[in-house]
Amino acid sequence: MSHGYSLIELVIALALLGVIIGTLAPRAGALADRHAARAGAAELRAALAAARQAALLQSAVVAVVVDSARGTVTVVAHGDTVLVRPLRTELGVQLGATRDTVRYGPSGRGYGASNTSLIVRRGNAADTIIVSRLGRVRG
Numbered sequence: 101m102s103h104g105y106s107l108i109e110l111v112i113a114l115a116l117l118g119v120i121i122g123t124l125a126p127r128a129g130a131l132a133d134r135h136a137a138r139a140g141a142a143e144l145r146a147a148l149a150a151a152r153q154a155a156l157l158q159s160a161v162v163a164v165v166v167d168s169a170r171g172t173v174t175v176v177a178h179g180d181t182v183l184v185r186p187l188r189t190e191l192g193v194q195l196g197a198t199r200d201t202v203r204y205g206p207s208g209r210g211y212g213a214s215n216t217s218l219i220v221r222r223g224n225a226a227d228t229i230i231v232s233r234l235g236r237v238r239g
Contacts (some may be wrong), residue, residue, distance in 0.1 A: 133223035140193040140220035141227035143185050145208050151175045155204035164202040168195045193222045202231050210235030
């Protein structure tokens with residue numbers, strides 16, 4: 101009696117394993133893209149919340165600058181950089197925005213005249229954040 105596996109059994113097992121991995125790999129990539137886009141959107145929402153909080157605490161205008169080319173989000177108060185999040189290097193996401201700067205006034209409300217759409221994208225996955233004129237964040 102033999103206690104091992106034959107070469108044919110090993111080849112069949114490896115072939116089945118290859119088929120299973122081949123069918124699941126695209127789904128895993130899409131899942132990773134979706135996770136990165138959501139994580140990037142969460143980081144962007146956190147930066148917006150930090151800017152609003154800084155505007156309230158300092159009674160000053162605080163800006164959130166979205167640099168789509170570099171993939172960074174920067175919070176600036178009184179000309180000083182408060183927070184920098186390099187989302188492209190950390191998460192591999194691309195940023196898009198209808199306006200490159202969102203400002204919060206001393207009251208914590210939006211400081212500007214129009215809504216802003218911020219898009220975080222990786223692969224086919226995208227997450228959109230909308231900041232209203234009043235500074236409310238949705239999405």
